[in-house]
Amino acid sequence: MTDRTRNCFKRYSMDGQLQEMIALPGACVCRPVIRGKHLYAAVLRSPNMDKEGSGFVTILDKDNKVVSNIGGTVPTYIDNKLQPMQQAEKVFVHPHDVCVDKDENLYVAQWASGKVYPYKLSRV
Numbered sequence: 001m002t003d004r005t006r007n008c009f010k011r012y013s014m015d016g017q018l019q020e021m022i023a024l025p026g027a028c029v030c031r032p033v034i035r036g037k038h039l040y041a042a043v044l045r046s047p048n049m050d051k052e053g054s055g056f057v058t059i060l061d062k063d064n065k066v067v068s069n070i071g072g073t074v075p076t077y078i079d080n081k082l083q084p085m086q087q088a089e090k091v092f093v094h095p096h097d098v099c100v101d102k103d104e105n106l107y108v109a110q111w112a113s114g115k116v117y118p119y120k121l122s123r124v
Contacts, residue, residue: 004028004044009064022064026084027072029058035100037062042095042108043072046086053093054086057108057121070106070121092119 001010009022009032027043034040039060046054056072066075066082071091076083093113098106106121 002029002031002041004030007047009039009041020064022060023082024058024066024085025082026086027056027058030096030098033098033100035104038067039064040098040100040106042092042098043069043085044094044096044111046072053113055092055095055110056085056087057092057095057098057106058085 001012003010007024007027009024009029010018011020013019026046028045028047030042030044032039032041041058043056043058057070058066058072059068061067069075069085071087071089073085073088075085092108092110094111095108096111097109100106104123107118108121109118110116
């Protein structure tokens with residue numbers, strides 16, 4: 001489950017018991033998308049950059065560690081704790097969803113972004 005206010009994902013058991021909170025400081029995350037061994041999510045905005053139409057796409061590995069932030073800062077861990085992230089490059093304006101196709105291309109839809117079509121990011 002997404003918890004934008006607390007900048008995290010919450011994982012629950014089928015009977016509704018909280019099993020894990022995955023902290024993503026600085027990331028107001030949207031719907032998680034699991035494909036293979038990765039979790040992908042659009043980050044609607046960086047809380048400290050609200051007025052600039054900020055956001056990026058984050059990718060976590062099978063151990064729930066951030067391995068990449070497309071358009072965002074490099075994920076940095078200190079004492080196994082993820083440091084705050086934010087938009088680093090003006091690639092996206094309020095990305096709201098990400099989809100992954102069979103070839104692992106990413107499609108990023110944006111909200112309040114001047115009516116642009118979703119971006120396709122091709123895997124190289």
